[in-house]
Amino acid sequence: MAKEVTLSTGKSSLMRLPFPAARVAVGDAKIADVILLNPSEIYMLGKATGSTNLIVWNRANQASVIDITVGLDVGGLRQQFAELFPNERDIRITVSGNSLILSGTVADSVRAAQIVSVASAYLSRNARSGNQGSSAGPDAAAQAAQNASGTGAPSAASGAAAGAAYQQAMDPMSGLSQGGGNGRVVNMLAVAAPQQVMLEVKIAEVSKTLVDQLGASVGLNGSRGSWTYTMLSNLLSGNPSKVDAFNNKSGKFVTLDAQKNDGLIKVLAEPTVMAISGQEASFLAGGKIFIPVAQTGTGSNNQVTLEEKEYGIAVRFTPTVLDGGRINLRVTPEVSELNREGIGITASGSTATSILPSFTTRRASTTVQLFDGQSFAIGGLIKNNVTSSIKAFPGLGEIPILGALFRSSDFQSDRTELVFIVTPHLAQPLPPNPKLPTDDYVQPNRFDFFLNGKLEGSSPPPATTAPAPTPAPAGNP
Secondary structure (H helix, E strand, O other): OOOEEEEEEOOEEEEEOOOOEEEEEEOOOOOEEEEEEEOOEEEEEEOOOEEEEEEEEEOOOOEEEEEEEEEOOOHHHHHHHHHHOOOOOOEEEEEEOOEEEEEEEEOOHHHHHHHHHHHHHHHHHHHHHHHHHHOOOOOHHHHHHHHHHOOOOOOOHHHHHHHHHHHHHHOHHHHHHHHOOOOOEEEEEEEOOOOEEEEEEEEEEEEEEEEEEEEEEEEEEEEEOOEEEEEEEEEOOOOOOEEEEEOOOOOOEEEEEEEEEEEEEEEEEOOEEEEEOOOOEEEEEEEEEEEEEEEOOOOOOOEEEEEEEEEEEEEEEEEEEOHHHOEEEEEEEEEEEEOOOOEEEEOOOOOOEEEEOOEEEEEOOEEEEEOOOOOEEEEEEEEEEEEEEEEEOOOHHHOOOHHHHHEEEEEEEEEEEEEEEEEEEEOOOOOOOOOOOOOOOOOOOHHHHHHOOOOOOOOOOOOOOOOOOOOOOOOOO
16 A cells, blocks of 8 residues: 555545555545545545645554645646647646746746746636635535445545535635645746847937027217217127227227037947846946935934936847747937036025036837847937027117117027947857957067157068979989
């Protein structure tokens, strides 16, 4: 007779005894139900995950102990795995209490996540169906045993089992908590030869700024009889380039200042980052600054801490290699820079003004699927700002042509366009002895460095191999 029996929840089994049994008793009727059908057969039903034992007495009142372990039924889960993932033949399922342990090797991380999702759904459905099955009625186990044996002669142990089944039927949650309705899936799947992905990112930005300014200052004075009049308009734009006209006799003057400022900025960066499939990688070409941040505490314990802020060209991406060489790519490129004008802050009780830095950030985030070597562009990050302002003397500034002497005009146009071009590659190992950028460098000798002013020496001529001597014709002495 076996010393240990393994059952599945919701499934029954028959065990034949090598000797006639007089009576049986189960340790925990909530885990397994046991009925003595006849002196040589025992009916067992797994009710909830766990372990218990069975004591069998023969007619001589000698007892034998059998350990019973009830676990989850994973036969249906194996069948689902075979139907949904026919190419994954190394998936192993181990039952530990009310939990499932998945082990083995799969093709990629996406397939591993799908397998875990299917196992979690199966575990939840199994817990619900076990709960519903336990509420079928107090005589469900006895009726099943009677149908299996064809007789209606339950033993003395069936009374206690029926009572336990009745309690479980009246309190369905008891079977759920005892049977491990809170089971979970333990993922121990390994990805076979995780592929590495190299990401090439081209960041191209063109920024153009146009500034036009024109200002004037006019001073007129005179007298008529006992009246003296003076008119002064100071509408200069503050530019250092000015044109002045001054009358020494009358004191009249005219000052004009103007400025035209055109700026063009071009940014081109080509960072290259590599990561394992399913892992995140990041790249930053820029810098860090520290911004003071006030921390409000209890009472007067106010402290100022420094918060780190990164700026520059940054790329974050998470690649996942799929079947057929497809690459699922979640990428977030970002370009940030410090503004020329910060934010002024004046503390209470102080006249000093602190300038805190501010940032201009352009960021994009997307998820795409590409093949090796295919590129996609993230464009449309266009900024077009036009700012114009006029300060004028009322009335006089509206006069055509001459009104320009009584007003100040500012016009500024900012245009920026930013494009990201992303290309993923499946990383391949380099051939042996790869060529390096320093292989062709030749250190100059003193003559070339001091007299000829060369920073690099001349490359030596390629070595030539002497031709092999021609063998003498056969037969000549």
